[in-house]
Amino acid sequence: MVDADQTFVIVGGGLAGAKAAETLRTEGFTGRVILICDERDHPYERPPLSKGYLLGKEERDSVFVHEPAWYARNDIELHLGNTVTALDRVARTVRSGEDGTLAHYDKLLIATGAEPRRLDVPGTDLAGVHHLRRLSHAERLKGVLASLGRDNGHLVIAGAGWIGLEVAAAAREYGAEVTVVEPEPTPLHGVLGPELGSVFAELHQEHGVRFRFGVRLTEIVGQDGMVLAARTDDGEEHPAHIVLAAIGAAPRTALAEAAGLELADRAHGGGIAVDARLRTSDPDIFAAGDVASFPHPLYGTRLRVEHWANALNGGPAAARAMLGQDVAYDRVPYFFSDQYDLGMEYSGWAPPGSYDQVVIRGDAGKREFVAFWVKEGRVLAGMNVNVWDVTEPIQQLIRSGAAVDTEALADPHVPLNSLVS
Known part of the structure; x- marks a missing residue:
C-alpha cells in the first residue's frame, strides 16, 4: 500500500479528476489528495451542458460529480479557481494561483481536459x-x-x-x-x-x-x-x-509540453502520450480524460477520446495505476447523444477509410436501427438509434475481433448475443 505520508496531486477538476480523487479514497489511500481546478465551480459533468441543463430540463445542481461537502468529508483538498502555471519535474512541484503557491507531489495526475477551438475569422470578438x-x-x-x-x-x-x-x-x-x-x-x-x-x-x-x-x-x-x-x-x-x-476541441497540453512530457502526434489527435497504465513519459506523472492519448490494443493505434465515458473510466484507472495496481486501460470508446426524439449510443472507433461496409439492422428510415461499421467481417463500431439494451453485445462483438456473418448481423431476428464468439 502507498505510504500514508505521500501526496497525490490532481490537476484538472472535471469528471476525470473528481473520479480519480474518489477512487484514491475508495481504494484506501490515506495520504494527502490535492485537487486543483481552474474553474470556480465544483467538478461537474459536461453532457448536460448541451442536453438536459441547456434545455432547462435538469437543475444546475444535478451536473455536479459530488455534492460540495463531499470533498471536505473525504479529506480532498479542493482548490477552485486556481490555474496551475508551472510543473517542475525535478522538484516534483506544481505552481498555481496568482500567488504562485507551490504543492509538492509524489504522484501527479494531469486531467486538464480540452478547450474549444476558436474561429479564425473577423468578428469573433463580438458579444454574440x-x-x-x-x-x-x-x-x-x-x-x-x-x-x-x-x-x-x-x-x-x-x-x-x-x-x-x-x-x-x-x-x-x-x-x-x-x-x-x-x-x-x-x-x-x-x-x-x-x-x-x-x-x-x-x-x-x-x-x-x-x-x-x-x-x-x-x-x-x-x-x-x-x-x-x-x-x-x-x-x-x-x-x-x-x-x-x-x-471541435483541442487538448490542453501546455503544462505538459512546457515540462517536457512526451506528446502524441497530431495525426493521432494530439494530447499527452501515455502507456496502457495511463502513465506519461515521466513514471510519476499520469494523464487521463480528454487530454490523454493512449494505445488501444483493439485498434492498434493511439486514441484520444473526448467523451464522458472516457473521463468516467479513465480517472479511476489512472488513480489505481498511481497506487501501483496493475492497470491496462482498454475500454471500448463509448458516447451517447439525445436530439429531439432521437436517442443514440455509439461504441467503438471507425473513422472514414477504416471500414469497408456499414451494416444496418432495423429501419434507418424510421430511425430505429443499429448500424455496424465492419471491415473484413469484423465489427469495428456500432451505433444503436432508439434501440436499447444492446450496448453490451455490441461491445462484445467489437472486443471479440472475430468475423461475423453480415447477413445475420443485419437480421433483427438473430440475437446479437448469438453472434459473439
Missing part, C-alpha cells in the same frame, strides 16, 4: 459569439436561446458535430431559427462517415434546421458590438443574432 465547454458557457447560452425563441431570433452554428447538433436541437425546442454551416458533406462526417450522417441531417431538417454543407464561415458581421450576420465562403450572408463556434 459563443462557445460551449464550461458550465458558465451553458448558463449564458441557455438564457440567450430562451430570448431567441421568444423573439424569433437567428442562431448560426459553425460545425455539425455533436455539440453543434445538440445545441441546434435545443435552440429549435426554444423556438429559435437555426442555420448550421459545415464544410463536410454531411453532419458528423468524421465520426459516422457519409452513410449515417444523412440520418442526422434529415432529423434536423424535419425540425426546421437549415444546413449549408461544403462551406465555411468567413466573417461575423456586427454593429455596436452585436452580431448581425454570418458570411460564408460561397458568398452568402446568413442573418444571425448569435453565433456558436462548435468546431
Whole structure:
C-alpha cells in the first residue's frame, strides 16, 4: 500500500479528476489528495451542458460529480479557481494561483481536459459569439436561446458535430431559427462517415434546421458590438443574432509540453502520450480524460477520446495505476447523444477509410436501427438509434475481433448475443 505520508496531486477538476480523487479514497489511500481546478465551480459533468441543463430540463445542481461537502468529508483538498502555471519535474512541484503557491507531489495526475477551438475569422470578438465547454458557457447560452425563441431570433452554428447538433436541437425546442454551416458533406462526417450522417441531417431538417454543407464561415458581421450576420465562403450572408463556434476541441497540453512530457502526434489527435497504465513519459506523472492519448490494443493505434465515458473510466484507472495496481486501460470508446426524439449510443472507433461496409439492422428510415461499421467481417463500431439494451453485445462483438456473418448481423431476428464468439 502507498505510504500514508505521500501526496497525490490532481490537476484538472472535471469528471476525470473528481473520479480519480474518489477512487484514491475508495481504494484506501490515506495520504494527502490535492485537487486543483481552474474553474470556480465544483467538478461537474459536461453532457448536460448541451442536453438536459441547456434545455432547462435538469437543475444546475444535478451536473455536479459530488455534492460540495463531499470533498471536505473525504479529506480532498479542493482548490477552485486556481490555474496551475508551472510543473517542475525535478522538484516534483506544481505552481498555481496568482500567488504562485507551490504543492509538492509524489504522484501527479494531469486531467486538464480540452478547450474549444476558436474561429479564425473577423468578428469573433463580438458579444454574440459563443462557445460551449464550461458550465458558465451553458448558463449564458441557455438564457440567450430562451430570448431567441421568444423573439424569433437567428442562431448560426459553425460545425455539425455533436455539440453543434445538440445545441441546434435545443435552440429549435426554444423556438429559435437555426442555420448550421459545415464544410463536410454531411453532419458528423468524421465520426459516422457519409452513410449515417444523412440520418442526422434529415432529423434536423424535419425540425426546421437549415444546413449549408461544403462551406465555411468567413466573417461575423456586427454593429455596436452585436452580431448581425454570418458570411460564408460561397458568398452568402446568413442573418444571425448569435453565433456558436462548435468546431471541435483541442487538448490542453501546455503544462505538459512546457515540462517536457512526451506528446502524441497530431495525426493521432494530439494530447499527452501515455502507456496502457495511463502513465506519461515521466513514471510519476499520469494523464487521463480528454487530454490523454493512449494505445488501444483493439485498434492498434493511439486514441484520444473526448467523451464522458472516457473521463468516467479513465480517472479511476489512472488513480489505481498511481497506487501501483496493475492497470491496462482498454475500454471500448463509448458516447451517447439525445436530439429531439432521437436517442443514440455509439461504441467503438471507425473513422472514414477504416471500414469497408456499414451494416444496418432495423429501419434507418424510421430511425430505429443499429448500424455496424465492419471491415473484413469484423465489427469495428456500432451505433444503436432508439434501440436499447444492446450496448453490451455490441461491445462484445467489437472486443471479440472475430468475423461475423453480415447477413445475420443485419437480421433483427438473430440475437446479437448469438453472434459473439
